[in-house]
Amino acid sequence: MLSKNKIKHYRTFHAKKTREAEAKFIVEGTKMVEELLATPLKIDTLVATDEWLSSRHCGRLLSEVEVLSATEAEIQAISTLQNPQQVWALVEKPGNEIQFSSRGLILALDGIQDPGNMGTILRIADWFGVSQVLCSPDCVEIYNPKVVQASMGAIFRVPVLHGNLQDFFAACTHSDIFAADLQGENVYTAILPADSILVMGNEGNGLSAEIKKCIQHKLHIPTFKQGGEHSESLNVAVAAAILCSEFRRVNLVV
């Protein structure tokens, strides 16, 4: 059973402030927690129903973890999700051990704000083996519960670095820097080197002025609407997916 105090305490992690101060974040649901258990991430607390605890053959021993049994209603009280879950975990954020690497396809995010888009982009990055994701300081926090859930576990696998994008670019002198642009070159026929940085901008405003100056090549995803009106743009995660797909297609590694 969860005490009222514990419920209150765990709910504080719904707020970014607490997640940042305590360096912990929430992971929920069987699928996500099973992915979590396959990682070396340190779990602070795991709250689950008796049914979940008895039916699981966990991927690793939970001996060092505080495991609390709770009812579904109690889990609902500490959940960030609408649908009832069987399991909830409070997890320590990984340290800063990720080394910046300038090789391969790098995705740079300039002010991505929507948690669903951020999670979906991490999932795309994971699928296409993006070597790392660089986030500008004004991106949505990747430990936002909506990002974590939308990433479908990719957050545990994709190397994410935070900082000034120009500083990263300065350390990647041999990489070409690309961005999507309606006036850009047709992505289907453009030259797309294996060592490239693909920059995706904010949902409403696109790239910031400073980042625009750094772009060396603009790419356009052709629209095939014959005549008449069509959508002005694609969703940023969808555009990222198509561009990553093209970078991978033309650099097929067997």
Added chain:
Amino acid sequence: MLSKNKIKHYRTFHAKKTREAEAKFIVEGTKMVEELLATPLKIDTLVATDEWLSSRHCGRLLSEVEVLSATEAEIQAISTLQNPQQVWALVEKPGNEIQFSSRGLILALDGIQDPGNMGTILRIADWFGVSQVLCSPDCVEIYNPKVVQASMGAIFRVPVLHGNLQDFFAACTHSDIFAADLQGENVYTAILPADSILVMGNEGNGLSAEIKKCIQHKLHIPTFKQGGEHSESLNVAVAAAILCSEFRRVNLVV
């Protein structure tokens, strides 16, 4: 000013039941309403702030439309969105005048449930000039406000038909029927005819058993993660985007 009764009445359109009984749906926000005004769709009621009404040069005369002035707080009370909007419209659903066409790239949706995914898929269909979108009866309602908003106006432009997918397939005998499948052929090297039906399945369960039997070709989007774990799948809208992009790339119409 909106009366309490009007507010109560307009709020009933948040529910699918009312939208179906009255054959009307909600469109909100400046961008979406401007797109709406560029269509021939019949607007039942337009509710806007004085500021919005005085600053707009509407794309068509609003003489046949009931236009109501309201405060931002009143619009918030009838809104389905979290952020305050300046304009809200109640719109008549288009009739069933869409003629089924068996030509070009057709997208068939088998039980797409998430409104965000549905809206994003409509936006993708619009971008890539998909000739029509076929929705199985268990798809989320396309006039769900979240679908409308996520479509970014594509809902006004993409021909959507509802019905039994097998019946549509039976009327498309010259089209090849494709679906995404982890065991499928590499989409980058597969033959992708211009007249094709691409079927996308439910987010959690994939294709239904009856539809699976109709699939003639399975396509796989290669994952490029070198070793180790990676995401099991891509989001359904992301996968649809990459597949549509490939169908268009290999059938480039100049």
